[in-house]
Amino acid sequence: xxxxxxxxxxxxxxxxxxxxxxxxxxxxxxxxxxxxxxxxxxxxxxxxxxxxxxxxxxxxxxxxxxxxxxxxxxxxxxxxxxxxxxxxxxxxxxxxxxxxxxxxxxxxxxxxxxxxxxxxxxxxxxxxxxxxxxxxxxxxxxxxxxxxxxxxxxxxxxxxxxxxxxxxxxxxxxxxxxxxxxxxxxxxxxxxxxxxxxxxxxxxxxxxxxxxxxxxxxxxxxxxxxxxxxxxxxxxxxxxxxxxxxxxxxxxxxxxxxxxxxxxxxxxxxxxxxxxxxxxxxxxxxxxxxxxxxxxxxxxxxxxxxxxxxxxxxxxxxxxxxxxxxx
Amino acid sequence: xxxxxxxxxxxxxxxxxxxxxxxxxxxxxxxxxxxxxxxxxxxxxxxxxxxxxxxxxxxxxxxxxxxxxxxxxxxxxxxxxxxxxxxxxxxxxxxxxxxxxxxxxxxxxxxxxxxxxxxxxxxxxxxxxxxxxxxxxxxxxxxxxxxxxxxxxxxx
Numbered sequence: 087x088x089x090x091x092x093x094x095x096x097x098x099x100x101x102x103x104x105x106x107x108x109x110x111x112x113x114x115x116x117x118x119x120x121x122x123x124x125x126x127x128x129x130x131x132x133x134x135x136x137x138x139x140x141x142x143x144x145x146x147x148x149x150x151x152x153x154x155x156x157x158x159x160x161x162x163x164x165x166x167x168x169x170x171x172x173x174x175x176x177x178x179x180x181x182x183x184x185x186x187x188x189x190x191x192x193x194x195x196x197x198x199x200x201x202x203x204x205x206x207x208x209x210x211x212x213x214x215x216x217x218x219x220x221x222x223x224x225x226x227x228x229x230x231x232x233x234x235x236x237x238x239x240x241x242x243x244x245x246x247x248x249x250x251x252x253x254x255x256x257x258x259x260x261x262x263x264x265x266x267x268x269x270x271x272x273x274x275x276x277x278x279x280x281x282x283x284x285x286x287x288x289x290x291x292x293x294x295x296x297x298x299x300x301x302x303x304x305x306x307x308x309x310x311x312x313x314x315x316x317x318x319x320x321x322x323x324x325x326x327x328x329x330x331x332x333x334x335x336x337x338x339x340x341x342x343x344x345x346x347x348x349x350x351x352x353x354x355x356x357x358x359x360x361x362x363x364x365x366x367x368x369x370x371x372x373x374x375x376x377x378x379x380x381x382x383x384x385x386x387x388x389x390x391x392x393x394x395x396x397x398x399x400x401x402x403x404x405x406x407x408x409x410x411x412x413x
Numbered sequence: 414x415x416x417x418x419x420x421x422x423x424x425x426x427x428x429x430x431x432x433x434x435x436x437x438x439x440x441x442x443x444x445x446x447x448x449x450x451x452x453x454x455x456x457x458x459x460x461x462x463x464x465x466x467x468x469x470x471x472x473x474x475x476x477x478x479x480x481x482x483x484x485x486x487x488x489x490x491x492x493x494x495x496x497x498x499x500x501x502x503x504x505x506x507x508x509x510x511x512x513x514x515x516x517x518x519x520x521x522x523x524x525x526x527x528x529x530x531x532x533x534x535x536x537x538x539x540x541x542x543x544x545x546x547x548x549x550x551x552x553x554x555x556x557x558x559x560x561x562x563x564x565x566x567x568x569x
Contacts, residue, residue: 092569109489181463188473
């Protein structure tokens with residue numbers, strides 16, 4: 087009971103702009119505290135206003151540096167900014183080295199910016215499992231623009247697409263030419279391409295090759311994916327990227343994609359929560375775990391196969407819902 | 414109840430109820446305040462802590478106490494670890510401590526290391542700074558110290 091009051095207090099402090107409270111709530115969400123669900127449902131009425139930007143690309147492409155520059159541009163236009171930067175957790179030790187702050191020194195001092203690092207903690211899609219929820223916290227905290235920087239991705243870690251409204255794919259001149267641009271995955275999800283490190287040779291060629299591939303069959307008639315060049319080292323090009331972001335935002339909002347996306351996200355979220363609580367219900371039940379053990383034993387003895395076992399299991403599932411209800 | 418799940422699959426198979434305990438990681442902000450640019454020691458320690466299963470937020474060089482305190486707040490860390498080789502430890506440690514207290518984060522353990530004379534270490538410890546480590550310290554010692562001095566209870 088006392089804890090409940092403390093949490094309500096935290097939430098009120100967050101609404102009044104307390105950064106420590108916001109950070110603490112993010113920790114609770116990230117750690118999947120059992121208070122997480124009630125916190126998020128209390129924050130929910132205040133969410134849905136922020137616009138979310140995904141910054142993705144291969145490791146070392148300069149995503150963090152670009153986020154810093156874009157955040158500075160956003161601040162010039164008086165947007166309040168939230169940043170979530172995701173870096174990988176070790177699959178061996180579970181530890182993580184989160185180094186995105188190093189590149190963001192010029193914005194993290196600004197009181198209009200809140201920056202949070204997250205470790206993937208075993209999630210494989212380029213984001214952490216709770217990145218969207220932490221973005222919701224930033225949303226409730228009143229941030230207009232939320233940058234979500236993924237881990238350095240390969241060709242197919244694309245979770246970011248579902249989490250954001252505009253996706254910027256950051257490439258470097260060494261990212262390979264037109265054939266790479268033809269491939270499915272990363273190259274398909276960009277609303278805007280940024281060829282960073284364009285102070286190096288080859289940037290023009292890459293940009294025009296990517297553009298060429300995009301022109302082969304433009305998917306969206308309302309939005310022509312721009313291929314921009316920039317250099318965070320020399321400090322140019324990102325004003326244009328930010329302009330493209332604003333243009334895309336305009337289009338996303340006016341075409342109804344913004345709302346549609348939130349509808350889809352809500353649907354996915356409900357599905358995910360239902361799945362999680364079913365799993366908890368099923369595997370939290372001792373009888374079910376015993377059946378599982380027994381069946382696994384039979385499979386290893388060659389008396390049963392996993393497919394038949396799953397079918398049998400489903401017909402035998404025990405629910406403890408009635409018992410819980412009477413408590 | 415036997416529940417031997419390797420770290421790799423823990424996230425998927427742990428019922429949500431217990432997640433609050435299992436998903437709690439020790440978070441450490443590793444920072445280099447001031448002007449000295451020698452961060453090899455900080456990196457060695459950061460790497461060792463990572464391998465011990467902690468989450469390290471590395472801020473890089475040339476941090477002011479204000480930057481460090483603000484980063485510690487936003488990241489909600491358990492430990493602020495400072496590496497100081499420049500001799501400014503008697504100024505910087507108390508400054509960071511004061512800023513954290515002022516921002517309501519007095520619970521954060523401040524530790525660190527570098528070239529710091531023994532007397533100064535003792536004086537800082539008297540002021541409420543955590544243990545400081547000098548050259549030659551084994552990373553094991555630091556890991557053990559942090560693991561036994563960070564409260565893993567959920568903070569609200």
